[in-house]
Amino acid sequence: MTIDSIKNGIVIDHIPAGRSLEIYHYLKLDRVDCSVAILKNVVSEKLGRKDIIKLDEVLDLNYDVLGYLAPDCTVNIIRDGETVEKRHLQLPDRLVGVIACKNPRCITTIEQGLTHIFKLTDRANGIYRCIYCESKA
Amino acid sequence: MNGPRHLIDILDLTPAEIDGLIARACDIIAHPADYAHLCAGKKLATLFFEPSTRTRLSFEAAMYELGGHVIGFSDAANSSSSKGESVSDTVRVVACYADIIAMRHFKEGAPMVAAMKSPVPIINAGDGGHNHPTQTLTDLLTIWREKGRLDRLTVGFCGDLKFGRTVHSLISALSRYPDIRFVLISPEELKVPSYIKDVLKQKNLEYVQTTDLEAVMPELDILYMTRVQRERFFNEEEYLRLKNSYILTPDKLRTAKRDLSILHPLPRVNEIAVTVADDPRACYFRQALNGKFIRMALILKLLEVE
Ligand SMILES: [Zn+2]
Numbered sequence: 001m002t003i004d005s006i007k008n009g010i011v012i013d014h015i016p017a018g019r020s021l022e023i024y025h026y027l028k029l030d031r032v033d034c035s036v037a038i039l040k041n042v043v044s045e046k047l048g049r050k051d052i053i054k055l056d057e058v059l060d061l062n063y064d065v066l067g068y069l070a071p072d073c074t075v076n077i078i079r080d081g082e083t084v085e086k087r088h089l090q091l092p093d094r095l096v097g098v099i100a101c102k103n104p105r106c107i108t109t110i111e112q113g114l115t116h117i118f119k120l121t122d123r124a125n126g127i128y129r130c131i132y133c134e135s136k137a
Numbered sequence: 138m139n140g141p142r143h144l145i146d147i148l149d150l151t152p153a154e155i156d157g158l159i160a161r162a163c164d165i166i167a168h169p170a171d172y173a174h175l176c177a178g179k180k181l182a183t184l185f186f187e188p189s190t191r192t193r194l195s196f197e198a199a200m201y202e203l204g205g206h207v208i209g210f211s212d213a214a215n216s217s218s219s220k221g222e223s224v225s226d227t228v229r230v231v232a233c234y235a236d237i238i239a240m241r242h243f244k245e246g247a248p249m250v251a252a253m254k255s256p257v258p259i260i261n262a263g264d265g266g267h268n269h270p271t272q273t274l275t276d277l278l279t280i281w282r283e284k285g286r287l288d289r290l291t292v293g294f295c296g297d298l299k300f301g302r303t304v305h306s307l308i309s310a311l312s313r314y315p316d317i318r319f320v321l322i323s324p325e326e327l328k329v330p331s332y333i334k335d336v337l338k339q340k341n342l343e344y345v346q347t348t349d350l351e352a353v354m355p356e357l358d359i360l361y362m363t364r365v366q367r368e369r370f371f372n373e374e375e376y377l378r379l380k381n382s383y384i385l386t387p388d389k390l391r392t393a394k395r396d397l398s399i400l401h402p403l404p405r406v407n408e409i410a411v412t413v414a415d416d417p418r419a420c421y422f423r424q425a426l427n428g429k430f431i432r433m434a435l436i437l438k439l440l441e442v443e
Contacts, residue, residue, distance in 0.1 A: 107246040
C-alpha cells in the first residue's frame, strides 16, 4: 500500500490532530484484515494540523462512532483510483454500545447484558445523555 | 400490538392527560363508593428494591380502595435481586402474577429497563436521585385542589434545589402551564442545576433566584419546601450558619399571602417548625392524602379501566 494513492479503499480526512489513534481503537481497526495507514500531524489549510486514516479496502465502517468522535471529518470512498463518494459526517442521534455511562448510580452499572445507549439531547453543544439515568456522557 | 402504557418520567404524560388524572382523582374524592370495586380481581405488585414506607403504603392503599389486591416486597434484601437477579428477569417473572407493577429502585433508570421488558404497566415509584413522577402528580393535584388552577401562579421553591429531584420534576411539569413564575430560594451551594435553568430560559419563563426567603415571601402563591441536609455541606459551620435561613417558622410567614399554600414532599425533619402545621396554609398532610387519590386515578388509567 502506498500512502499517497490507493486504488480501492477509504480515506478518513480532516481528523482533528491527535485523535486518529482513538478513532482507530473505537472503529476496531486493529481487527481488520486490510492495510491501515495512520498519518499524524499532516499540514492542513483548513485545520492547521490534521490526522488522516487510510484503508486499502472499502469496509463497512460504524459511521455513528466516527461521527461522534470526529463530526467534522470527511470520508472519501475510492474505487479504481477515483473518489466515488464523499461523506460529511455529523453527530449521530443515538450511540448504541459505544461509550459507557459514568454515573455510579446508573442501572447500567449492575444490570447484566444491558447495552449502554446515549441520546443526542443538544446538537448545538454536542451533549449526549444516557437514556436510562439522563447523565451527560 | 401496542405494548402497555408506563409512567417513568412525569413528561411521559401530556398536560391534557395530567388534567384528566386530576379530574379523575377529584371524582374519586367526591364519589369513593363508585370506585370501590373497579379493580376487583386485579393485582398490583409493589417491587421496592429500596425501602420507602410511605410511598409503598400510598400505592397499596390506592389499590385496596379500588377493590384490588397487592403483592410484592418492601426491601431488596427479601427479594431475588439479593441473589443477583437482573431487573429485567425479576419484572418478567412478576408480570406473570400481577396486572400492574410499582417499582422503586436505588439505581437510576431501573424502572425504564423494567418497562422495556414488561408486558404489564410499570409505574416508577422513585429511582435513586432521578425521577419520582407520582410525587409530582401528587404535588400537581394538591396545587389544583388548593388553588383551583395550575396556571397564573407564583411558585417558590425553597431549600435544596440542587439535589431535590421532586423540585426538578415539579418545575418541568409546571413549565408547561401558562403564566407560571418561579422563585428559586436556596443557599449558593444548593442552587438549581444549570440544565433546569436552560429549560426555563428556552421556554422564556420568568424566574428569579434568591438566597432570601423572607424577602420574597409576600409574592408567593405556593411555597414548596425541601430539606437542607447536613451531608450536602463541606463543613458543619456552613451548615449551621445557613440552615436557619431555610427553616420555615410562623414568624417568617407573617408577611405571606393569606391564601399561600405550603407544600412539602415529606418526611419533614426540621425544615418546617412544628407549630406551622397548625396554620391552615400548611397543606402537606392534605398533600399526602392526595397522593393516594392520584395513584388511584393513575392505576385506573394504566389498567385502562373506565
Ligand atoms: Zn446512565
